[in-house]
Amino acid sequence: MIIGAHMSTSRGFDKVPQASLNIGGNTFQIFPHSPSMWRAKLPDDTTARNFKYRLAESGIKPEDTLVHSGYLINLASPKPEVWEKSVELLDLEIKIVEVLGLKYLNFHPGSHLGTGLDEGISRIAKGIDVVLSRNEDSKVILLLENVAPKGGNIGSTFNELRRIIETCSYPERVMITYDTCHGFDAGYDIRSKAAVEKLLEEIDSEVGLNRFVMIHLNDSKYPLGAAKDRHERIGEGYIGNEGFYHFLSNPEILKRPLILETPGKDPEHAEDIKRVKEILGENGDSDD
Template identity: 65%
Template sequence: MIRLGAHMSTSKGFDKVPKDTVAIGGNTFQIFPHSPRMWRASLPKEEMASSFIDEMKEKSLDPFDCMVHSGYLVNIASPNEEVWEKSVNLLSLEMKITAALGLKYLNFHPGSHLGDGLQEGVERILKGLEMVLGENQENDVILLLENVAAKGNHIGSSFDELEMIIEGSAQPERIGITYDTCHGFDSGFEIRTNEGVLKLIDEIDSKVGYEKLMMIHLNDSKFPLGAAKDRHEMIGKGYIGKEDGFRVFLSNERIQEKPWLLETPGDDADHALEIKYIRELLG
């Protein structure tokens, strides 16, 4: 069964997300645990968390198919001590929020070293992960490193860099990855051909292990292959989809093993049309 959904708003409350997901034709979703552009976050009230979990069951949504996306401000690679500490604290709280909602995956961007260098940035990430995971021993939430566009001082555009983080962690079993199609395309991964898709799968498998890939962010790109711009586009409207690239990518049986989550521009109505379009692509 294809697992397909979108990033959903929590403005009406966490417990409205399952119903809204099914309404757009989805069977999986992604949410923010709090306002993504703020440092402030709090655990959901017990009544809200319980209602959310009940709604998940009512709508037959699997917690292993859905995930939480960390806020935009988190940067555990930052050389700024204040930012690093706030990032570690927020990421730790986000894990607790994820657990309280009965979900299993928390996705985050590895961060930017801001010019200090890759090795220094990775060391700060590993130190931060040790603290975050140490403070969340009581839950079974898995952290997912997201590949990022190859621009600036961001860490994680290559699987070599993601491998450095996973292998350097004291708890690698609690770390997986999310593959973002726009970010990967931005970084030079060609997925519009069968050969390119197989090469991508081999790269993931040889560097981090294909079993570490838990989620796929399904985004088209406003810019050509290797542009390093990180501008998402609606499926079929960008440089991946214009050449029928998504049919090729999504037809691969190993790609179909993973849940697909839209992070494209637009609202629920737009995402409903995209979900319909994607299912039609696959026949």
């Protein structure tokens, strides 16, 4: 099992690999900069070199890790200033990911702010095209994350994610992350073997399992279909221990890194990682 958590970079990028091992993980997710700010900068040579050294020393594979884009980015925005700033920041984030020697940059597709799904998808695809055209030699892959269906959000269904991918000019460089809380918000149930199989069938038919790269493993504070986007610690929400058992027992799921974005800091993440391992070990086989 490849599992880790979103980790703080407040002490430096180079501290993240060992901190991940300390909580029982073998992967991690980080922000490339403060997620609530438009401002960002490339790591200097020393910072990048130290990070790569510590990553190699930890044994964590770069392709198992994830960088999460800043929260202000909205490529679906109808406001020209916001759209342009989003493009500029996503462009810089790709460069940060590359400098750190990592591969995957995860971002939320964005909100159309009431202007409609079609227009929003068109703006997202255009933004992706601009950013990737500026980074044609980069090996960084963009990951669209499924989101909760609220506030004009685009990407709560795999059909919407497929439409974004099909509309952009670089489909080979755009893949997906599946967030279990966001999916639960959108009505994707994973609390039985059949439900997980149904989820995977839809992913395969809409975007292809080959594009399904990462998993955000979060419980939900609210019931199925609530569209609230409130993460809960593993086993303490409406997905629950049994739900995660069925989800994680599917061999297709465990082919992908599991990244916790649950409430709390390192001690709580350590407990959640331990809990995930217990869930897979403490339940007997079930076909329910």
